[in-house]
Structure formats: structure tokens, C-alpha cells
């Protein structure tokens with residue numbers, strides 16, 4: 001079992017190493033580690049938006065996980081690795097895009113594992129994705145657990161395939177080299193410290209600024225940022241080597257998520273609710289055109305994301321609860337925290353009719369256990 005080093009005055013305990021530290025999960029994880037008194041070293045890329053770490057007392061190293069030597073140099077002297085970095089994408093993209101996704105997520109993971117092994121850094125906790133967890137093909141909405149195998153023969157996104165292959169890198173390292181590695185599987189993250197920002201964070205801001213004119217049905221598993229951070233720490237401390245654990249706070253339909261945005265912002269939901277079957281056809285056409293003619297144009301409703309929402313995948317977090325003592329907290333509190341962050345810290349919610357939140361959005365929202373959550377007002381629209 002691995003343990004994080006904590007700071008005691010005058011001691012030079014080795015730092016833990018975090019990749020992807022400026023991203024949504026990483027920025028929340030680093031804040032929690034620092035709050036817990038853990039020394040942290042991060043790997044950043046010079047050209048990236050690293051605002052998520054501004055003002056934090058962390059050791060900064062620079063490099064790309066596709067570069068084995070740079071990764072090895074950065075990890076040297078660390079004890080415990082959180083490998084969070086990944087190229088997130090919900091598009092099929094062109095050849096260059098798919099290559100980038102593969103190289104960052106699969107070869108990058110291979111490099112981080114190898115660098116950790118060769119420098120004696122101890123346990124690696126890699127962030128997995130619920131979109132790369134298997135499900136019952138005949139009944140996709142039946143709860144998925146860790147034992148279910150990702151099925152690559154369906155139409156899947158390059159990102160989903162890459163995260164499945166990244167897990168295989170972990171299991172290969174565990175089997176062939178006896179490496180101590182645990183996968184913390186993450187669902188769609190909601191919470192503060194979303195500096196880049198995430199697709200979900202952007203969608204909530206667009207909603208609050210009345211720039212979201214329609215929404216689709218379907219549903220997914222969502223995880224509060226604080227819960228996925230807790231999951232990573234639990235994996236590092238108590239996870240069984242060579243195992244993966246799914247962390248989710250709650251399943252929500254999209255209309256239910258819209259209901260939470262409506263509640264938190266005071267902005268009424270758009271009247272148009274588009275069936276996902278119709279949206280899928282529209283997004284296929286739009287994505288085909290944009291990928292070829294305007295590859296850099298951000299696509300809001302991608303076919304891959306719509307297909308995922310239509311499956312209404314549910315997560316079984318029983319293994320994490322039983323083995324690690326994981327207790328999900330309130331998604332409503334996470335939405336409030338995210339809203340406050342984008343409103344106060346990023347200042348991007350400018351609609352004068354949107355409510356001014358009282359919490360500051362930097363992880364300061366109240367800690368409400370999930371069982372105290374009140375069912376959201378879905379306005380009768382939940383599917």
C-alpha cells in the first residue's frame with residue numbers, strides 16, 4: 001500500500017508527482033494535497049494555460065508526457081504518482097487529432113508508468129474514464145462495474161478507445177513488471193477550480209448567459225470534483241494494486257442537470273428540448289462538415305457525446321464504497337460550487353439576470369452528503 005508524504009517542519013520528504021495538474025481534476029487534486037500538507041511536484045507544458053496553479057506552493061517541472069526523458073527527469077525523487085493528464089476529446093477528428101489523442105493518452109501513460117518504475121516512484125494512480133468502462137450491450141443503462149470489459153466493436157470515439165488502451169498499459173505494467181498501479185475511474189466532473197474550462201463548465205456558463213438555446217435528453221454519471229479527488233487519495237492509500245475503482249456522485253439526466261443550472265442561476269431553461277435521436281442526425285452532419293472545413297471550430301453537440309448520453313450509462317460504485325470507504329457527496333453542492341467559480345473567479349457569467357452566488361467557488365462550498373440532496377426540480381421535463 002502506498003502512502004503520500006506529508007510535510008513536517010524541517011523534513012525533506014519526497015513530493016508526490018501530478019501530471020495534468022492545471023486541468024479540472026488536477027487543479028482540484030493539487031489543492032486538496034496542499035490542504036493535507038503534502039509536498040507536490042507538477043508536470044506542466046510551457047505553452048499550456050497553467051492558470052489553475054497560479055499562487056500555489058508547488059514544485060513546477062515542464063515537459064510533455066510524450067517525451068519519456070523529460071517525464072523521467074520530472075519524476076526523479078518523487079514518491080507516489082497521480083497520472084491525471086490526458087487529451088480529452090469527444091470528436092472523431094482528423095488524422096493529426098487522432099494521433100495526438102493516442103500519443104498523449106496511450107504512449108504518454110506508457111511513459112509515465114515506465115518513468116515511475118525506473119525512478120522507484122512507487123504507486124501510480126491513473127485517472128480512468130467511465131466512457132471506457134464496459135456495459136451490458138443488451139441493456140446499456142444497467143449499472144456498469146469494474147469487471148465489465150470495454151467493448152471496442154461498437155462505434156466509439158478515439159478518446160474512449162485511447163482511455164481503454166491506457167488502462168491496458170497499466171495492467172500490462174502490473175503483470176509484466178509487477179508495477180504498483182491503481183486506476184481511479186472518473187465520470188463527468190462538476191466543480192470549481194475549472195480554469196481551462198471544461199466542456200460542461202462552458203455549457204453551464206453559456207446556459208447562464210442565455211446562449212444555450214436548446215438541450216437534449218439522455219443521461220450520464222456525474223462526479224463532484226471533491227469526490228473524484230477523494231477517490232484518487234483513497235486509491236493511493238487503500239486501493240488494491242492492479243485494480244480499478246469507479247467514482248461517481250450521481251446519475252442525472254440532462255434535463256435534471258439543466259434543472260440544477262436553472263435553480264443555481266435563476267435563469268429559466270430554454271424551451272426547446274431536442275430528442276437525442278434527432279440531435280444525433282444533426283450532429284453527424286455538422287461534425288462531418290466542421291471536421292473537414294473548420295477543424296478548429298469548437299463543436300458543442302458531437303455525435304460521440306450524443307451517442308454516449310443516449311446509452312444512459314449508470315455506474316455501480318459498490319466496489320469503491322466497500323473496499324475504500326468511498327462516500328459520494330452532493331452533486332447539487334458541486335453545481336453551486338462550479339457556478340460560483342465561473343461567476344466570481346472567471347467572471348464569465350455576465351447575464352445581469354443571473355443570480356449572484358454567495359460561495360466563492362474555490363472549493364469553499366458546503367460539504368453536503370449525497371443523502372441530504374433534495375430531488376432537483378426538473379420542471380416535469382426529466383426523461
Ligand SMILES: NC(=O)c1ccc[n+]([C@@H]2O[C@H](COP(=O)([O-])OP(=O)(O)OC[C@H]3O[C@@H](n4cnc5c(N)ncnc54)[C@H](OP(=O)(O)O)[C@@H]3O)[C@@H](O)[C@H]2O)c1
Nearest residue numbers: 020023024025048064065084085086127129186187188189
Ligand atoms: N473532466 C471529465 O469530465 C472527465 C471524465 C472522465 C475522465 N476524465 C479523466 O480525468 C483526467 C483529467 O481530466 P480533466 O477534466 O482534468 O482534463 P483537462 O481539464 O483537459 O486537463 C488535462 C490536463 O492534462 C494536460 N495534458 C494533456 N496532454 C498532455 C501531455 N501530452 N503532456 C503533459 N500534459 C498533458 C492538459 O494540458 P492542455 O491544457 O495543454 O491540454 C491539461 O492540463 C483525464 O485523464 C481524463 O481522461 C475526465
